Amino acid sequence: MKSRLYEKLIRDCGLKITRARLAVLAVLDSATRPRSTDSVHRAALEMEPMDRVTVYRTLESFHQAGLVERVRAGDRTWRYHLSLEPDRPVHPHFFCYCCGKLECLPRNIVRVDLERMKQEYPARVEHLQINLEGFCPDCLAKQDRTE
Amino acid sequence: MKSRLYEKLIRDCGLKITRARLAVLAVLDSATRPRSTDSVHRAALEMEPMDRVTVYRTLESFHQAGLVERVRAGDRTWRYHLSLEPDRPVHPHFFCYCCGKLECLPRNIVRVDLERMKQEYPARVEHLQINLEGFCPDCLAKQDRTE
DNA sequence: ATATAGATGCAATTCTATTGCATTTGGAGT
């Protein structure tokens, strides 16, 4: 049971420790990829009854505090995942048109030249959203089989 | 008047030539950055009365046909711009949190290693969405002045 | 000139996300 760790993470955000937040955090921690609000809600309900809006607000608070990363993928929804692991700060994602899945990609696939950026367009860059989109290996395989 | 060119472009998409489509295309052609559906609609109305839905469908058709690129930026809207110029196929964009503007960035700021991608995650990549987000030079300057 | 597949307008609907407000609760201070 990692609830001690979760409590610490929530406290460090300056937020109160509630059962809803613990549940949401547990869901995010067990996820292998960014999850939509809806998907987090459904999973969290297994542990704790809570409103959809609470999930929205919880994820937003976590995001504000820097605890979770918020990703905009191919569809119209936000997805969230824990940004705990210091070894993968920003990394690209792959969105599958076929199954709607969003996968994390290794960091080294994309290189952003912030030095050149500063010269060409001197903005203050706060976030990177790098998405490759198309058909994931699983869906390609299924397609082959049915054709 | 470029309407001959526009007619050809529309015809090459396999679509019928209508006044609404010509107007939308003219708007896109005059734009220096990706524009939201709403913004395209407002501008196109100066030339030709048309429904909001027609703009949605027109842009969607153009996108399907590969005539325009569809970009998902920091907010919840789609933006479109002509992908005519062959010298800038895919390029990154910058979204300003402050003024909501979306700028095109030079291509060479980001390098995607598709070779490595193929090894690490053998998907079929159809599109790239690369957005840097933060505060644009204009808004930074304004902020300095008022502080 | 005519027929018809495709395009349009309008209303209704879907899908996410956000806001307002009354109620409940975590946890700091005693």
Next chain:
DNA sequence: ACTCCAAATGCAATAGAATTGCATCTATAT
């Protein structure tokens, strides 16, 4: 352990973008 209040929650309503259904109109192939 008790009290209190800012913060968190639930529920209903609302916002905003995009999509769909359907009747009507029109570009264009013949």
